[in-house]
Amino acid sequence: MRQYWLSRVSWAVHTNPFRQHDTQYSRSLTVPLRWPTSDSRLIVQAALHGLQQIYRPGLNYAKAGVMLLGPPPSTSSRWVMTRPGYRR
Numbered sequence: 001m002r003q004y005w006l007s008r009v010s011w012a013v014h015t016n017p018f019r020q021h022d023t024q025y026s027r028s029l030t031v032p033l034r035w036p037t038s039d040s041r042l043i044v045q046a047a048l049h050g051l052q053q054i055y056r057p058g059l060n061y062a063k064a065g066v067m068l069l070g071p072p073p074s075t076s077s078r079w080v081m082t083r084p085g086y087r088r
Helices: 040-054 075-081
Strands: 006-015 028-036 061-069
Touching: 006 040, 028 040, 040 061
Parallel strands: none
Antiparallel strands: 006 028, 006 061
16 A cells, blocks of 8 residues: 655635525635644644634535645655654
8 A cells, every 4th residue: 555645735615606695705725734744643633724714604615625735746755854753
């Protein structure tokens, strides 16, 4: 099984633009992780934190999405080698 290292979690939500009588709302947010990780507990924690920042109760949401983002390719080796607990 391949292991992925993630460095950011991005959220996006929006209401239905075709329901003009509803309050319109659209937001996105990217939450950076302290260091790249493959720990699903930390990833879910970051995703929930991002959702709490952009969620507004009482709206009729049409779509929500989350993207899991890794470090840029040019910095991936630097990220892995500087994370806490890394041993070569």
